[in-house]
Amino acid sequence: MDELADTEKEFPDRVYEMQASLVHNVLMFIEVQNKEGMIEFLKDYHPADIADLFEQIKPTQRSALVELWGKEMDGEVFAEMDEGLSGDLLEKMPDDVVSEVLRDLETDDVVDLVEDLEKGEQNRVLEALEVGERIAVRNSLKYPEGTAGRLMARELVMAPTHWNVGQTIDHLRKSTNLPMQFYDVVVIDPMSKPIGKVPLSTLLRAQRSTALIDVVDEEFRTIPVGQSQEDVAYAFNQYNMVSAPVVDEENRLVGIITMDDAMEVLGDEADEDIKLLGGVGDESLTDTILATTRQRFPWLGFNLITSVLASIVIAQFSATIEAVVALAVLMPIVASMGGNAGTQTLTVAVRALATKDLTSANAWRVIRREALVGLLNGLIFAAIVGCIGYFWYGFPMLGVVLALAMVLNLMMAGLAGILVPLVLDRFNLDPALGSSALVTTVTDVVGFLAFLGFATVILF
Numbered sequence: 001m002d003e004l005a006d007t008e009k010e011f012p013d014r015v016y017e018m019q020a021s022l023v024h025n026v027l028m029f030i031e032v033q034n035k036e037g038m039i040e041f042l043k044d045y046h047p048a049d050i051a052d053l054f055e056q057i058k059p060t061q062r063s064a065l066v067e068l069w070g071k072e073m074d075g076e077v078f079a080e081m082d083e084g085l086s087g088d089l090l091e092k093m094p095d096d097v098v099s100e101v102l103r104d105l106e107t108d109d110v111v112d113l114v115e116d117l118e119k120g121e122q123n124r125v126l127e128a129l130e131v132g133e134r135i136a137v138r139n140s141l142k143y144p145e146g147t148a149g150r151l152m153a154r155e156l157v158m159a160p161t162h163w164n165v166g167q168t169i170d171h172l173r174k175s176t177n178l179p180m181q182f183y184d185v186v187v188i189d190p191m192s193k194p195i196g197k198v199p200l201s202t203l204l205r206a207q208r209s210t211a212l213i214d215v216v217d218e219e220f221r222t223i224p225v226g227q228s229q230e231d232v233a234y235a236f237n238q239y240n241m242v243s244a245p246v247v248d249e250e251n252r253l254v255g256i257i258t259m260d261d262a263m264e265v266l267g268d269e270a271d272e273d274i275k276l277l278g279g280v281g282d283e284s285l286t287d288t289i290l291a292t293t294r295q296r297f298p299w300l301g302f303n304l305i306t307s308v309l310a311s312i313v314i315a316q317f318s319a320t321i322e323a324v325v326a327l328a329v330l331m332p333i334v335a336s337m338g339g340n341a342g343t344q345t346l347t348v349a350v351r352a353l354a355t356k357d358l359t360s361a362n363a364w365r366v367i368r369r370e371a372l373v374g375l376l377n378g379l380i381f382a383a384i385v386g387c388i389g390y391f392w393y394g395f396p397m398l399g400v401v402l403a404l405a406m407v408l409n410l411m412m413a414g415l416a417g418i419l420v421p422l423v424l425d426r427f428n429l430d431p432a433l434g435s436s437a438l439v440t441t442v443t444d445v446v447g448f449l450a451f452l453g454f455a456t457v458i459l460f
Contacts, residue, residue: 022049023056030064039072051080054089055286063092071100078102079109085286087117090125099128106180107133108153108261111140115150140255148232149225151265152246152255155179158186159212161195166208168198183242183258187212192252194245196220222247225254229265234356236262273350276432279303299437306441310335313445317452320460326393327455330402333385334451338409338443341377345370345417346439353421353431367418374414378407401458405451409443416442 022045029038042050054062054077066073066089078086078101090098090113102110102125110129114122114137126134136154143149157178159168168185172178184197196216206215221239223232223246235241236259246255275282279299283292314321314331321327349366352358358366386403390396416439421431 022053026053026065027057027061030061030068033068035068035070035072038068047074047076048080050074050077051082054081054085055284059088062089066093071097073097073101075101075103075105075109078113079105082284082286083112083116084284086113087121090114090117091121095124095128098125099130102129104180106153106155107136107140107255108151108257110137111150115141115145143225146229147225148223148227148229148246148257149255151229151232151261152223152225152257153179153261154255156186156245156253156256157182157184158188158194158253159198161187161189161213163212164208165203165206165210165212165215168203168212169208181258182256184217185212186245186253186256187216188253194220194222194247194251194253197243197245199242222251223257225249230269230354232257233262233265233269237266269354273354273430273432276430276434277347277350277436279434279436302434303437303440306437306444309441310444310448313448314452317448317456320452320456324398324455324459326389326395326398327452330389330398331448331451334402334405334409335444335447337381337385337406338413338447339440341374341410342413342417342439342443343436345374345414346421346435349418349421350431350435353425358422363422367415367422370414370418371411374411375407378410381410382406397458398455401451401454404454405447408450409447412446413439413443 025041026038029035029041045053054065057065062085078090081089093101102113105113110133114125117125126137129137140150140152140154155177157172159171163171172185182200184199185203186194187196187198188194196213197220198212198215199217202215202217219239219241221235221241221244223235223244225246225248232244236244236257241259241262243256243258245253246257248254272282279302280296283295287295349358349370352366382403385406386399388399389402390399420435420438420442424433424435425431
């Protein structure tokens with residue numbers, strides 16, 4: 001860990017970057033089969049750092065590390081891993097090792113690990129768990145993927161309405177099966193319906209004789225078990241929640257969601273949006289060459305189709321281009337500027353939709369704003385590129401053509417960047433899905449059509 005402090009002093013922007021020495025030392029322990037030395041070496045590292053280590057080494061080395069570590073491996077490392085990587089490793093682990101490694105994980109972490117496994121492999125892993133935990137995990141898997149039912153943990157602390165603070169504290173001290181981490185005590189009525197929660201900080205400050213019902217959190221909120229995990233994460237972020245009880249259709253308590261799980265969803269959603277905007281799907285650095293190729297191929301194929309559309313537009317003006325060769329040189333300027341402007345608007349729009357800042361109430365105002373921003377930027381850059389066109393070729397009207405095309409394309413780029421994700425969202429599709437390719441198509445087609453169309457009308 002001293003190496004981490006040295007890195008922080010020398011490279012403050014790389015303090016949390018994986019250190020090459022960590023990888024080197026672990027591989028050395030694997031090579032000489034020094035299990036005790038490796039466990040001693042890794043005990044000072046956080047599970048998240050060890051999970052990153054797995055992503056840094058080759059597949060054969062990962063298998064060797066898991067085999068050497070065996071039953072002493074910390075299950076939290078699996079909880080911190082990329083889902084695809086953890087699934088691959090679990091499939092290769094013996095049942096007794098799986099049982100021991102996953103023993104101390106809470107229900108929501110186990111669900112997260114097994115939900116994407118093939119049915120047969122999922123059953124094998126579940127059979128390796130203890131009966132109580134296996135039943136809890138199977139019950140959580142009954143809920144649809146991406147809902148609060150999958151995200152929640154079933155391990156929670158609750159107390160009846162007639163208890164006071166002293167009774168609750170005594171119960172916590174005597175209990176042997178408390179969750180690893182918890183922040184609130186959920187107060188329930190005789191029908192197991194939550195009526196409030198008491199933060200631990202409030203519990204510790206109150207007098208023992210104080211009734212729990214008198215110190216419940218006034219900002220108490222519950223989460224329906226079928227609510228989407230995106231909405232759950234939004235609620236946590238919007239209302240600064242630390243934990244929230246999950247209730248079924250009859251408003252009975254079935255689990256709890258904590259801040260760390262909600263924030264992980266926020267991170268996953270942001271990561272998914274970035275990947276979809278880039279057209280790379282749900283891939284990671286640990287995917288194989290064939291898997292990565294397979295995921296990227298459809299997006300590249302779609303991009304090929306859209307590029308052909310732009311080429312068809314250009315082909316309609318082949319005579320114009322042959323007459324004024326300078327048009328071929330200047331065409332990419334208009335298309336490139338439009339593409340970049342569209343991407344800027346698209347990025348802001350997709351993020352605003354994800355955070356629910358862009359709604360039907362303000363959509364038209366934002367659309368008008370983006371159109372006017374595009375128009376203003378178009379006018380500014382029209383003056384610039386118009387001068388470039390004139391001084392480059394000494395042809396005044398060529399500069400006018402370039403300027404007019406720039407104004408039109410940047411305004412259309414702003415409109416496309418906001419309208420495409422809005423339309424996708426209206427049809428309950430992910431706003432990031434294919435938006436980048438669609439916006440680029442619009443700006444390319446409009447850019448070429450405007451530039452070559454104006455050139456045909458003005459220059460001939």
